[in-house]
Amino acid sequence: MAPTNIKPITVYGHYLPFPNPPKVFILLKLLGIPYNHVMKVASDDPTLEDGIKHPNFTSINPNGRVPAIADPNNNNFHVWESGAILQYLAEIYDTDHKFSGKTVEERSMINQWIAFQISGQAPMSGQLIWFSVPQGHLLKYGEKTPDHVLLRFRNEVRRIYSVFNAHLEQQKAKGSDWIVGDRMTIADIAWAPWTRTMIYMPTYDPTFYDEFPAVKAWFAKMEAIPAVQETIAELTAPAPKN
């Protein structure tokens, strides 16, 4: 468990369906680390003071994206890129390696699944969603997405889930419900929020995960974790007032 007297970590984030900030909140909750959530506005306008492209934020994350953190327990150290934040929090605060690798071998197995998540699942699902949301390109280009584009990203997302599914099946055969070893790690935390994102697709098909039963079972298990449920509740935007 995390040591006491930890000053709250500042998390720069956003409401769902933004899929990267939840990774950070889930881990903070699991580790029992206090935090302050600073809600950023997703805008390309560099003059908007709460925006992610304002100099007051790009001085924290030069890439102008959420999440990012500032750690007052470590000279207000800034970390950005969700995969790096998971590693940082695990390294500093998960001293028992409850959710992180105990050996270099185990760390590498966790790293490769985080790297696959950030370079595969995330950007490819992101493209599929972008091209499936009418306002994504229609407003900009005034025409519907060519089949080639939609098919490319749909196929790539399906390919990624089939790789993930086969891996989870192998883990199951070894008696594990998790991505690495026999316990939930930051690799699982990295994969869960983007798995959830598919349900926000305007063309969402509830049978989408049916062809990936191991993914479906793993995801149900992840979503049942109280820290995940609390994160979803906390990051669900309040209904607009009439």
Add this chain to the structure above:
Amino acid sequence: MSNTPELTLYTGQTPNGIKISIALSLLSLPYKTVPISLSTHEQKSPWFTSINPNGRIPALTDHSPPSSPKTPLHIMESGAILLYLSETYDPNHKISFPKGSTEYWETIQWVFWQNAGLGPMQGQSNHFIRYAGEDIKYAKERYVNETRRLYSILEKRLEVQEVEGGSGWVVGDHVSIADITIFGWAVFAEWAGVDLKEFERVRRWRERMEGVEGVEEGRNVPEPSGLRAIMGDERKMEEFAEGSKKWILEGMKRDAK
């Protein structure tokens, strides 16, 4: 740390492949190269997917990893391989920084920035500019512009490093896996429709990287790049793309099954 590492690199002449051979060269580590024939989809063959379930290059096998020397360790994903090599075989921090230091965390951030941003987006530019077989203007525009945005972030980072730190490198005061991982993609920038003349500091940094001992040797694994001599020559690049288009589109079809 093992004194005589036994490493096998499964690779091809691609942005992600050369990162690892460059890192291995800079660390002066001996290793065996197994070239994977991408044009015949060898990366999808069962022998290889048992090493990398994702069916992509690069992958690395350490036949004698430090805490379980009798169990070979297979690692996929270039970012994870670079972190493994730094942690295991770079005790003098030639291409990394001491664990826990500010530079250590900055390195991880920039490696992941490349893995999650520059790589996937530049890869989409390649597809829609070179291989799609269809002229889809907005897809080209979207990905080339996003790739340019990412190089502009790197340009600013290099400016901060140069002006505030007097350093020519992405992190700290020496070359690291952050430079190596970005370099793997930067050498192919023009192929993705990005002219580095637009990003002067990035262009000079790329030249600086080319001068680092070991980089030349590493980037020529498993064979020198056929693209290198024609990079920037639009007509010749078109011809080159024609040659690869067939097996790339064929690979997409196979993946869709």
